[in-house]
Amino acid sequence: MILAIGSDHAGFSLKQEIITALQQENHQLIDCGTYSSQSVDYPDIAEKVAHKVLEENILGILICGTGIGISIAANKIRGIRAALCHDPYSAAMAREHNDANIIAIGSRVSGSGIALAMIKTFINTKFQGGRHQLRIEKIGSLEIKCQEGSQASGLY
């Protein structure tokens, strides 16, 4: 499988471990950075991975210290559904119910064993569709509403 991956400095060493482990299982990783433990800003990495995910129609992996900042940033991009996960059950549900296209992980929260288990579950689980499809479409409608500024109160 082809996957996009990226992290900030806090997630750099976990990213390298994950790349090695997934390559050993014959996955192809598009490494969107960062490429050292020097400090970078997670929104820049979120944008790069999100771009690849949308352009190539593939799944993505994002890592920062908590997974929070990088998932918030990725979710600002239209078409991205980034799920911050801490356990394999959530990783499975993120695909089955939410059709998430990015899994976000906190390197200071999850160890490499659980991170890898979550990623494997995430990439091997399919979207269930059915009753979940309409809800995904409603998320898409929110994106369009925000872009057009068409909400009645004018708040967003």
Ligand code: RB5
């Ligand atoms: C970097 O120190 C840290 O703030 C970042 O990796 C992330 O945890 C933000 O949400």
